[in-house]
Amino acid sequence: MGLESWIGQGFIATRLETIINWCRKNSLYPMPMGIACCALEMMHAVAPRFDMARFGSEVMRFTPRQCDLMIVAGTTTYKMAKVVRKIYDQMPDPKWVIAMGACTLSGGIFRTYSVVQGIDQFLPVDVYVAGCPPRPDNLLNALMHVQKKVQRGECKGTAPALVGDFRGQIKVKES
Amino acid sequence: MEELNEKVVRKLKNKFGDIFLNVQEFRGELTITLPKEYIIQVSKFLKEDEELSFNLLSDLCGIDMNTKENRFGVIYNLYSLKNKHRIRLKIFASEGDKVPSVTSVWKTANWHERETYDMFGIIFDGHPDLRRMYMPEEYEYHPLRKDFPLMGISGSLQLPE
C-alpha cells in the first residue's frame, strides 16, 4: 500500500515530532460537549451519511480523561460555564477546542443576561465554526483544520513544549 | 363553548356569591379575576366538582403589569379532561405580598411556582420547597421584572478562570 512504497528500503528518517504529530492527528478522540441544538448536528456528523470515523475520530468518549479534542456545541450559560471549564481542566495535555455554532462564538441570537457572549472568554479556542447550526460537513472541515494544526504542532491551550517538542523532555539516565 | 363558559360562571356565582372582580370573554376564552385570598377555595371547587372537573393545571405564570398598586399578577390556565374546556383564573398582588400556593390542589404547580418565584420574586405561601429554578442559588435579582435590563446587571454572574 502507500506507506510501504514510500518507505522504499524499509526505513524512513524524519523528526520525532512529525511522526508523533502524524499519529496524533489521525486519531483525535473528540469529547462532545453537546449542550443544545448544535449537538444534533454533531451527532449527525457521526451518523452514517457524514461519517466522522473515516477521519480517525471513531468514538465519542464522554469521559474527559481519554480525549484530545473538545467540541463545544451549544449555548453556554454562566451556570454551565463552570462545568465546561472543569471538564476542560480534566483533559490531559495537549488538547484542542473547537467552538461550534454561533452561540459559542459570540452568544448567537441570545443576547441576554444569562448567556456567555463567546466561550473564548474562559476557554482557549483553536477553530471557530460559524453557522446556526453549522452543517455536519462544516464541522468536518473544522476537524481537518484542527488536524493541520496538530501536524504543525500548534496548540492554543497548552504550553508549546508539550506538543511534539521533546528535546528538553527525554532524559538519558546517568548510570 | 359558550354554554360551558356560562355554566362555569353560573356555578361559581352560586357557590361563592359576589367575590369575583372581573369576568370577561375574549376569543372564546373565559378569564376570571378574583382576589388572592380565595384562590385555593375556588381552585378546589373547580377541581372537585363533578360536572366541571378541571383536573389539569396546564400552566401557571406570573406577569409584571408595571403599575404601582397590584404590580404582579399570577395566571392559572385550567383544563378539564372530561369536558375538553379551558378557562383562566387571574389574581393580582402588590410587591411584597404573599400569594397562597395551589400545590395542595394540583401537584404540578410545584415547579411552575418555583419558576415564577425565580423570575418575578413572588413568594408563595405554603409551597413545600421554594427555591430558584433557573438562575444559580446566589443570584440576587429577578430577571423577568420590567425594570431588569435585557443584558443583565454586570458583575452579578461570574465566569470561571
Place this chain on the structure above:
Amino acid sequence: MEPQTRKSKIIELLENEQTSVSFDDPLGSQMILNMGPQHPATHGVLRLVLKLDGETVISAVPELGYLHRGIEKLAENMSYHEFIPLTDRLDYLSPLSNNVGYVLAVEKLLGIEAPIRAQYIRTIICELARIFSHLVFLGSIGLDLGAVTVWMYAFREREKLYDIFEKIAGARFTTSYARIGGVAQDVSDNTLDEIKKFADEFPANLKECEKLLNTNKIFLGRVDGIGVISKEEAIDIGLTGPSLRACGVDYDVRKSNPYLIYKELDFDVPVYDGGDSLARYYVRMDEMKESIRILHQLIKKIPKGDVKLDNPKKVLPYKKQVYTTIEGLIHDFMLVNFGIEPPVGEVYHAIEAPKGELGFYIYSNGEGRPWRLKIRAPSFVNLQSLPILVKGAMISDVVAIIASLDPVMGEADK
C-alpha cells in the same frame, strides 16, 4: 506448596459457616450521587442528584437551568415576527411544530385564519416533525441501552427527512418556516412527490428497527415494568403527550380541541395501559405509523391556492410584491418596524407537539411587541414526574427512564 491465601477477616468468617456475616457500611448505607450536567445519557444538560441505598434509588432531585437562555425576556423586546426564529430553538428535535404552534397562538390573538392550502402544508410539516422527533427517541433509547445499530438506522432515516426539509424551507434544521397568516413560501409538486416517496418507504425501514428491539429479551428486560406511574398521579403532576397516553388517559389535543385540518382527518390515537417505559415506547412507535397514515391522506387531498393571507395590515406580503409594488414596500416597512398591532387581550393556545402539550400564553397591550409571552413547555412539566418514576428503581434503570420520558432541555430551560 499450597497456595497462600490472605488471612483476612472475610475469609475467616466465610470459613466458619455457622456465623452470619454482617458488614459495616462506612457511609452509613446511603450515598449521594451526582449525575451531572455533562453525562452521555441525560439527553442534554440535566443534573440529577440521586440518593442511593446500595444500587436502589431512594430519591432524586433534578436541577435545571443549565441552558436558560432568557427566551421569554427576549420576546418582550422583539416584535411578533422576529420571535419566530427563536421558537425553532425551543424543542430543537422538532423545530417545525414549534413554529406552527406559536403562529397559531398569534393568529388566535389577531382573529385571522390562514388560507386552506397553508393549513394543509402546516399539518404536513407538523406530522413530519412528529416522525422526526420520535426517531430521535428511538435512536436514543437504543443508544442508551446499548443497541447502537438502532441509533444508526434512525439517524439514516432522519437524513432523508433533512433533505425534505431543505426542499421545503431552505434550511435543514432551524427552519422558521411558518409565518403569521400562512407559511413563508409554497411547496412545489416535486416536494410533495418526495414526501409521498418517503411515506411509502418509511414503514419498511421502521420495521427493520422494530425487529431489532420489540422481541429482544435484553431490551424488554430493561424497560418492562420500569418507571411506573399511575393514572391519577400522572394527571395531577401535569404529564401530557405520549407519556400520559401510556398510562391509559386518552388526551390528545389533536382530537380534543382540534386545530388546523385535524377535524377532517381519519386517524387513531394509540393509548396503552401500564404506565411503564415499555408502554411509552409502544405509544411512540404507533404514533409514527399513524403519522404516515395522516400524511397519505393529506397529500391526496391538498388543494391549490394561496399560502399567505391577503391582509396587508397583519400579514407580511410576498417578497415579489415588496420589491415591485409601492404598497408592498410600505406595508412591509410598517410591519417590520412597528410590528403587527393586535388588540388588547390575552390568549392561550396549545398544540400537540411530539413531546406533549406545547402552549403559548400571550398577553398583549396593543403594541407591536408582546407584553408577556409564556411558553408552556411539555418537557419542563414531564420532568417534574421524574422523582416519582425513579423511586425504588436501580441506578441503571434511571437511564432507561429518562430515555423513555424523552425530555429536551432546550424547552425545559427555555
